[in-house]
Amino acid sequence: MAETEGTMQEKIDRSAVDNDASAVALMEERERAELERTWASPKGFFGWFTNTNHKDIAMRYIVTAFVFFLLAGIEAVLMRIQLARPENRFLGPDLYNQIFTMHGTTMMFLFAVPMMEGIGLYLVPLMIGTRNVAFPRMNAFGYYVYLIGGLLIYTAFLLNVGPDAGWFSYVPLSGPAYSPGKRVDIWGQMITFTEIAALVGAVEIITTVFKQRVPGMSLNRIPLFVWAQVVTAFMVIFAMPSVMLASQMLPADRLINTHFFNPAEGGDALLYQHLFWFFGHPEVYIIFIPALGFVSSIIVTFARRQIFGYTALVLSLIATGFIGFGLWVHHMFATPLPQLGQSFFTGASMMIAIPSGVQIFCWIATLWGGKLSLKTPLLFVLGFVAVFVLGGLTGVMVASVPLDLQVHDTYFVVAHLHYVLIGGAVFPLFGAFYYWFPKWTGRLLSERAGRWNFWLLFIGFNLTFFPMHQLGLKGMTRRIYTYLPETGWGNLNLAASIGAAIIGVSVIIFLINVAWARRRGLVAGDNPWRADTLEWGTASPPPSYNFADPPIVAGRYALWTMTAETPVLKGLSTKRREVLVTRVMDAEPDHLYELPGPSIWPFLLALATGETFIVGIFTPWGFPIGAVLSLLALFGWFWSKPKSEGGTAADSRQEQSLLSLGEAQGLPLKKGA
């Protein structure tokens, strides 16, 4: 009896609460429906070309870049088939040249950088608690330009006009005298397209992080993932202009007879190498630093504790960003350099091991004594540590001039760069896929398939690339399409080819896992890993507006430090695409800014840019025509009104009074500052 009475009393209490709660819930439901309408991405075929939602654009980057990864992977397998035994006749020399050039170019320009930026563009706004990137239309423009670049080079490749001078297209080989035809020009313009896209992405990320963080997220509370993206974005800003200039000067030498790289008229072939590697070396870090962000996120989540040495890790990222610009000449040790230059760049190359070492130690210290939950993402991170340390060791070796001269242009370098890039970027990337797939799709990938995926990749990778160290020391030079049986390289090459096949199987398992999980994977819920960063504080997949009420951040681990008392942000319009702009250092609320909605102009501007550089390959008229078209597109862009539901000041006032209904406690706003 007493028990029943108790429940009766509880029922009464609860119904009183329910009345209140249902009123609030109703209002919130209405608010969400309105948000959904305001932020909804346009549908249909034409809608695809006008979408400006950062998650949709970022997912396009990720999917497109992954398709390029698969294409480049197929090219790698073709090369491994050709090299599996001496004097193989599977590929001819010309096709082999095109394929290794396409493999390197695709992996570096069409896969690695766009993939890392795509993941950043998806997650950064979520992690800092905002609703879209700072310049949504420009973001869409960046994607279209990238896509045009990728389509251009693959169309050319299928028409047998694929570039064939290596992924860095050194002059004089790539110059007018030794590479007639359009192959190198197409390579150059593809570079321009992808670099424009990378620069656009970098500007987006920095501005969004600086100006749109949720209140409370001061600079010293930004997740390490976001720091990694910011440092990368700054590196993009200082590195990419160099290769854009090189990729304009090279076609200019070829098409309109300038003499930048022509020694007969005072030009210089080494100038090209300087320009290329001033970009090319930072590029390695542009690919690798975002991966460090993945690693930090995954380690914190699966060690279930705070990161060891947050400040040391941030400073190491920044130090890597700076030192990364002082290394480019170590790619040119085989050219006549002054002795002092050689010593300086050797020193700098060895110095970069310091911040890398600090980071590895911080991660190990975090894992040490943490309650490790050995899920697939963490497995990939551990794989990364093992492989990357090996790549780092050979890196210190080739940083010294005498050793570099011995192994220059051999398979030793091929082994080194694959250990660094696959170890440093692809392993963490797969970890990131397993980690964030539930956020992107709402479903978990299979753990069992994940383990197969990891172990096959790990074994296949080492079987492919470890023997290449020895092949290099035995004198096998890179980029040769075949070799004689007497060289004795046959067995090691066969091993490498078998390894490549195992990597292929591993990637196929991943694809099957994705296809399976999309339909049948476990439903993830908001936060399947009980992680700490804000993206896990919203639905999976996130709604178009990211957060109905972004929570105010009270510490470095936003969700772990969140309590029932943590305030949420209110007062953003539900009728316009409004975001809160905050101050750079401490993220105090500053003003509300309306972002533009769907627009066709980014696509049209991308087409105009495409016309400029593609027609420019065939006639200089491409440039003035492109300038006029771009100008028209820009005028349309700036003239068109941002297209949201057309809210007015009156609307927002009405909303405000509605909102104040639901407010239990208002917090005093920090003004100005």
Add this chain to the structure above:
Amino acid sequence: MSSSMSSNMGSRPTLNVAHLPSHGFDTRAPIWWGNLLLLMIETTMFGILVATYFYLSQNFNLWPPPRSEYPVGYNTNPMLLIPTINLVLLILSCAPMYWVDRSARRARKRATQTGLLICLVLGLASIVLRWFEFPAMRFKWYENAYGSSVWFLLGMHYLHLLTLTAEVVFLTIWVFFRPFDEKHRVDITVLAVYWYWVAAIWIPLYAILFFGPRII
């Protein structure tokens, strides 16, 4: 899970930002930062072009090189008159742009319109003058590496003059035919930053391209 979250949220404390203004000038505006980053990219680019210019000069005994045809003794230093006029014009044009900047901040429509028209005329004048700066270099882009590098430098700055003036054209049309709203007032102040940069970066470039050869 999610429903309990939402019913909790009603009773959670809130930080209401509805009363905040809808725009801010300078470092408060995202577009100001976007513009700053663009200028960082472009400054890097000019830095690399200047490095290219000096790198190539190492391949020559005389810089600019002497003519290869008769008369070889002919002076090949770039001509000074028109480039100097353009330099002065660009520096002076910052004054009306500063006026535009001030007026836009204070929401003075008439002054902004007048100032923008003046800047438009100056921008167009600078574009026309620049056209004659290319022949002020005594080599064409296809004659030697010196010609290639100076034409590239001039051309890249020319591109900025064109973009800048196009932006002025756009904003002038806007302030005459569309509302003088806060968003576009912020845009005008950002345009001013761009304008100052285009003028400022030309000072070292002018010194290097036109004066450098006379000093060394």
